[in-house]
Amino acid sequence: MDVQRVTVLGSGSWGTAFAKVLADAGRDVTMWARRREIAAEIRDSRGNTGYLPGVRLPENLTATEDAAEALDGADAVVLAVPSQSLRENLTRWRELLPAGAILVSLAKGVELGTLKRMSEVIAEISGAPEHQIVVVSGPNLAREIAREQPGAAVLACSDHERAMAIQRATSNAYFRPYTNTDVVGCELAGACKNVIALSCGMAAGMGFGANTMATLITRGLAEMARLGAKLGADAQTFAGLAGVGDLVATCSSPLSRNRTFGERLGRGETVEQAQQAAGGQVAEGVMSCSSIRELAQTTGVDMPITDAMHRVCHESLDPRAAGAELLGRQNKHEWS
Ligand SMILES: NC(=O)c1ccc[n+]([C@@H]2O[C@H](COP(=O)([O-])OP(=O)(O)OC[C@H]3O[C@@H](n4cnc5c(N)ncnc54)[C@H](O)[C@@H]3O)[C@@H](O)[C@H]2O)c1
Ligand SMILES: O=P(O)(O)OC[C@H](O)CO
Structure with a gap:
């Protein structure tokens, strides 16, 4: 299982830092930004100063405000929006998700009302089976990671092959991801x-x-x-x-x-x-x-x-x- 082309939906602090991690691990990354001016700044000036001041983004990372364009041909899709907005955002994106793409969740929260974990919301809205969803958790303050300070994370998925595919796609000189099969524990802890x-x-x-x-x-x-x-x-x-x-x-x-x-x-x-x-x-x-x-x-x-x-x-x-x-x-x- 090879993950080369990755889409990151959300261009806030962690979405941008995680996109940089993927790009620094040699992946081709396209970010989606809600605001046109943020997409333009990432694309044209290699920065996202509102969220990560002073951080230069790599050349193999681009951005667009068009979700369909961002998602075209993705092997993996990273969901990088706040927990309470995930359902609404994903409902707009679900028809655009490439079949079989690994869905990667960055959000740390429990949904108000339904009391669902984020991977449960993703499975419900996207229709993807749980083994297609990888949860990222761990001590990952975005600004430190974006400055390439050494750190580690956990990639939790019931399917070890998919967790390892995302592990390969995120391993670089400053970021060390570990796999784990305890999705419930990683999400609740986060x-x-x-x-x-x-x-x-x-x-x-x-x-x-x-x-x-x-x-x-x-x-x-x-x-x-x-x-x-x-x-x-x-x-x-x-x-x-x-x-x-x-x-x-x-x-x-x-x-x-x-x-x-x-x-x-x-x-x-x-x-x-x-x-x-x-x-x-x-x-x-x-x-x-x-x-x-x-x-x-x-x-x-x-x-x-x-x-x-x-x-x-x-x-x-x-x-x-x-x-x-x-x-x-x-x-x-x-x-x-
Ligand atoms: N920042 C971190 O250090 C960090 C680290 C690990 C995990 N996380 C988790 O990742 C998730 C995303 O965090 P972040 O730091 O990127 O958040 P952020 O507030 O910096 O950015 C949120 C992004 O989502 C977009 N968005 C779309 N719909 C939105 C809505 N309805 N309301 C607000 N923003 C909306 C925003 O435009 C922005 O691009 C959170 O669940 C957070 O807990 C954050
Ligand atoms: O800035 P916070 O409080 O959202 O925390 C960021 C990350 O979750 C730390 O791992």
Whole structure:
């Protein structure tokens, strides 16, 4: 199975950085951009300054605002739009998807309302079988990868051949992708860690230090892993790149949009102010805290940090009151 021609649908931070990873691995890449001027900048000036300032894009990467043109003849199609917009976007693209193309999901979220993981949304809308869908997860802050800082990722697919095809298409001097067959675990970990990063940012915004961060990261991991166990994920995934790896990167980096969003709330800004400051870029945890909380409630899993983040973001709970509530919960055994 050879993947040479790849289409990336979405030209935001990660879509652009991932397109560069593919191009630097020798693939011919065409990006689709919603805005004509971004497609023109990528094509003509080799940059996407709004999302990745200072990054020069390789010559074997081009862009268009025409989805049909972008998708023509693709061996693999990378879906690089925010989770809550994936259904709507994919519905417009589905007739254009080349038959048999591997569908690669970059989004980290759980859909509001349906509570579906992104690969489930992709399968439903595209009609593609699950073994044709590869999920990308791991500690992948777009700006670091675009600057060619060394990093790794997980490519999860029930079909090992397809995961390996995408592995070959993304391996380069600075990016090391691993395969994994635990699609459920990788997707849940990727979505949940954004919510925990919100909480870490919030703690930082309130002036708390390393002990508080480590506590939120560790107890966040515990609640993510509980949800994963309930939904059939492999426990090992949470100890890997998609779990603790992504959690540590996102919770500790000022480049994370989720952590930054939380930090603003912790400093006393409103959700609307934090949203405005994000300048149109999406902090997925703000919506996913609600869908993950509902998923936890419907499956009977205790996720107190996620619950607190939902109430801060959507029910006007004060971050300090949220912290006090988390500390005031009934004492228990670490692993109960
Ligand atoms: N940025 C990162 O470091 C990073 C790393 C790993 C995973 N991810 C995940 O990848 C997904 C995409 O992230 P990103 O960083 O490229 O996002 P982004 O906000 O930087 O870009 C989103 C892209 O989707 C397009 N788009 C299409 N429909 C949209 C809509 N309705 N609303 C908003 N944008 C729309 C935008 O035009 C833009 O090109 C997210 O789920 C994110 O969690 C991001
Ligand atoms: O900037 P964030 O918070 O969306 O996080 C980016 C990536 O998911 C990190 O792996």
